[in-house]
């Protein structure tokens with residue numbers, strides 16, 4: 001089932017109105033243009049070279065098969081931020097999703113990152129994903145702040161795992177949110193309201 005509530009318009013802290021939508025295949029070029037325009041320091045934290053056409057093709061193929069659910073924030077057709085939920089349909093970690101966020105430098109500190117992350121956590125729980133993770137480099141203060149406020153906790157630290165642009169080695173934090181707790185609370189509440197169930 002397609003995530004509910006999209007597209008919608010979001011008013012940022014400064015009053016700017018932004019469209020938030022699930023990425024459509026035909027918007028692939030606009031998303032790629034967004035990634036190509038990112039400064040090198042932002043592209044360095046990404047796992048793949050997002051400037052390549054092959055990256056864009058692989059990304060869109062995963063969107064088509066449903067293993068990536070991508071939210072894009074656009075202004076007059078231009079992508080200004082994206083957030084994605086990555087999932088697998090088989091194997092040991094099929095109950096786990098990963099959230100990744102990128103907001104264009106000119107659009108930061110307006111509440112967009114938090115809005116995208118909140119939307120993706122909601123999508124993940126609606127899909128029945130039980131555990132959500134995010135990978136954050138130790139100095140990505142904004143990302144850490146966003147995920148912490150959403151209930152993520154530091155689950156692992158990979159020491160000196162990332163080399164930044166200046167050559168400095170930094171720790172990579174694996175943040176996790178066990179949303180199955182939310183599910184069991186909701187199930188208990190439903191039981192309470194079912195005839196014959198609970199008190």
Ligand SMILES: CC(C)(COP(=O)(O)OP(=O)(O)OC[C@H]1O[C@@H](n2cnc3c(N)ncnc32)[C@H](O)[C@@H]1OP(=O)(O)O)[C@@H](O)C(=O)NCCC(=O)NCCS
Pocket residue numbers: 042045099100101102103104107108109110111112113114115134135136137140141142143145146
């Ligand atoms: C992380 C990122 C997505 C945040 O996006 P954003 O739109 O600027 O985030 P928001 O405006 O929603 O800010 C979220 C919170 O972090 C705080 N924050 C933002 N930038 C900050 C900074 N540089 N230092 C300290 N706090 C900061 C904000 O005050 C806000 O907190 P509040 O809601 O309690 O006031 C963006 O900085 C980015 O794309 N960074 C590069 C990629 C990255 O780090 N991705 C995360 C790994 S998944």
